[in-house]
Amino acid sequence: MTKLIEYEEASAEVRAVYDDIRATRKTDYINNFWKALANHPPTLQRTWQTIKEVMTGPGELDPLVRELIYIAVSVTNGCDYCISSHTAAARAKGMNDAMFGELLAIVGTANMTNRLANGYKIPVDEQFQS
Template sequence: MTNLIEYEDANEEVRAVYDDIRATRQTEYINNFWKALANHPPTLRRTWENLKEIMAGPGEIDPLTRELIYIAVSVTNGCDYCIASHSAAARNKGMTEQMFGELMAITGAANMTNRFANGYKIPVDEIFKQ
């Protein structure tokens, strides 16, 4: 199991990232994902900056939809940690159990039809090409 770096055991570079996570998320909690990445501070910093920009930065996709997309990809990739953490974030942004059920149905259907399309090597219709 990976060593989880707590705030009080972290160096200055890690503490700076933890402080930014806390400020951005308006919480004192640092989850285990970030504590694990803190074993390599450049990866922690780079990953946090990327995720912060994508998940909390400006854009046309609303925060709940961003979380729903993250959950769907995490389900497809089989990442239990990401499913749990982003499901909690989505619930905090308004996701209901009905929405989660619909998301799972869409994710399952997309995975099934993607595999059919790839397996049959179905050519893309001209009308779909842009």
């Protein structure tokens, strides 16, 4: 298992990212994902910068919709950590049980139809190509 780097033992550059995570998320809690990425500071910095912009930056999709999309990918890939952390994040942003159920129903259905489309080798309709 990867060593989790705590704030106290972290280098200055890692602490700076941790501080920004805390300020952006308005919580003292740093979750294990970041503590693991801190083993490679450039990855920690880049990944946090990307997540921060993509998930909390300005845009047309509201924060809850962004989390739903994130979960859809993580469920499809079977990433246990990502499903757990982003389900928690989505609930904190307002996802209730019914919404989670609908989300998984769509994710499951899309994974099913993806394979039907592959298996039947269906040509893309001309009107979907423009």
